[in-house]
Amino acid sequence: MALSTKLIMRQGQSLVMTPQLLQAIKLLQFSNLELTAFVQDELERNPLLERAEDTPDPRETMTNFDDRAEPVAAAAQDFNEASEAEWSSDAFATDRGALEASLGTELSNAFDDDRAATPGEYKESFDASGLSATSWTGSSGSSGDGEAANLEAYVAAETNLKDHLERQLAFATPDPVDRMIGQVLIDAIDDAGYLSDSVLDIAARLHTPVDRVERVLSIIHGFDPSGIGARDLAECLAIQLREKDRFDPAMKALVANLALVAKRDFAALRKICGVDEEDILDMLAEIKRLDPKPGRAFGGGSIQPLVPDVIVRPLPDGSWHVELNTDVLPRVLVNHSYATRITKAKSSEADRTFMSTCLQTANWLTKSLEQRARTILKVSSEIVRQQEAFFVQGVEHLRPLNLKTIAEAIGMHESTVSRVTSNKYMSTPRGLFELKYFFTASIASQDGGDAHSAESVRFRIRQMIDQESAAEILSDDAIVAKLKAANINIARRTVAKYRESLKIPSSVERRRAKA
Structure with a gap:
């Protein structure tokens, strides 16, 4: 049989995991501490990114890009002189099509706006904020804003x-x-x-x-x-x-x-x-x-307290208000004014390529952070809606819930919901809970009615054992009988497993201890 070479064309679909797409996926599952560290690294690496709280007051600060102070009005004038061609050029394209081409990924699920902002809109945003660039100054004795040196640097180190x-x-x-x-x-x-x-x-x-x-x-x-x-x-x-x-x-x-x-x-x-x-x-x-x-x-290092990502508060009308904790959300801005200055400065091709990459990365990061915040809020709101009985009546009324139920309700994939609920915490009137706490297995009812969540059954078992007297210690079989009387169909081995997970000793050990 003779071998021959053929040229065949096939059409197919495949998912290309670019670094930017992987970054967006990782951002979803980051805790607030990991996200803060990641954004800090990006701020140090990308000159076009800056913190929103670091943006100087236009009434007090002068721009200092080329080592000479200029009034804010001059910076705004330079920004206004940027031509439409410059902002729509390939080097600084910020529209959806250019980003998809450069990043090699589909942005339809991440971006809501397909239209790139015009120079006039950039100017309006610039005029509203006064200045979109930060002035960098330094001194050997204190920080650039005149604050005193950090006294913690002079405190003796803790002995380990x-x-x-x-x-x-x-x-x-x-x-x-x-x-x-x-x-x-x-x-x-x-x-x-x-x-x-x-x-x-x-x-x-x-x-x-x-x-x-x-x-x-x-x-x-x-x-x-x-x-x-x-x-x-x-x-x-x-x-x-x-x-x-x-x-x-x-x-x-x-x-x-x-x-x-x-x-x-x-x-x-x-x-x-x-x-x-x-x-x-x-x-x-x-x-x-x-x-x-x-x-x-002597401790094993500093203990970081848990900070909630979502805050849930009751409203006077009986509904629940769900909001993001803005204290743990990093706010970053893209410094378009600095990008415009580099363009007008007749910089080299290498500089323009570097700035183009930085601009695309900065735009992608800000969009990813916004999408992350919206997704966390959407998932948390649906969890509160599904588990409203828990917030009103307590843990006994925690409903069986899985990732698929939330994913179908909000129109997302289960893997996305899983990433969102990982390492995220919700502050409620009943305490601080990890989002994964609200997802529990279901246990069938005795008469075929509504199922019970595993967490609520654990709570009932704990309640029964806490209320038992020294004269009447409940065995696992007795607990099964009581649960079946409460319309909960559960096996003895499941009761033993739940009891052990709660670190409750057996009835023999409890009877010996109470004797």
Whole structure:
């Protein structure tokens, strides 16, 4: 059979994931902290982008692009002289067609306006704001706006656990080899204060006897805070008890059987430790006074509080007002005035190409940020509409909800809704919730009526167990019977799974604890 070469034309469709399209997708799933960091990087990289709050007051600020101050009126005059041909040229095209051609992607789902603004509209926008460019000045002693230097730069750094242990190691042993081994051990201690690597691995890595590593580790065990460098909870408690001179044989047996302590099997503990009931209760009280995580006093870094992306407030007429939290939305502007000056300055082709790329990227970013905000608001509003019973009556009335329901209601794809609800939080009169909290599985009702959400069933189980008395501890079967009486059809294994997810012990352990 002879092989031949043929030229065949085929027509097909494919999705081209350009960097700009990937950027727009990533913006949807960014948290407000990640979005702030991303926008800050773009501001540093793109000279045509600036923060809206950084735009100077036209009554107080002069433009300073070419190192000489000019009145705002002169800048506006230069802007007005830009010809229609300049603004519609390929180098600075901002209309939909040019952006699609340059970015290689479809913008029909992102842009609402197909028409490029005319120079007259740019001028109106320019005249309304007074100035669309920022004046950059600098000084060695203070910031450009005359504010005082940041005092936080002169505040002493907070001591962390690693530095605290290294200072003690310097006085603990004069041997440089032991200090080096101690440094490796300190590096292997996590934020909770436990040794995360095994002694055998550290000894093999340093090519030193295990006994010597153990000896240096025992020195670290004597450091402050007490219990530091332990390999497990039992060793951590034992170190602290030794320092208190309370690690007698009975206490040693108790620490060796922490699993029985967790189960509250006091009868077995009394038998193992050889003490009576009063002594075992005193020993357990002493164990509770110890610190199971000695490293947490120094912290593992700064804790960032959760800031809501959406705020929900009730209105007098009984409806709900849903709005975006503008404090976490970065506001950026495109500096068209600066782009016009570069065009008129007879710059080189390389400069014009660079500025064209920057202008297209800046326009794309501002459009993507606007689209992100609209999408978050649209999804959040639909969630509030679907879960109105939760906002009015509480968690027991949380409806079963999935991504498909929201996506069909607002005319978007499920993947878009999934990205929008990722790492986003909603502030409501009932507290702060992640958007994904409102999506729960459905549990059928006993009589075939409306289904119940899994979260509301968990709440009912928690409520039943909190209200049970010591004389009548509810088993999982009893909880199933009560739920079926409330028209909730659920299996026993599902109740056990929900109970374990709520970290509620079994009925046997609860009965022993309440006895």
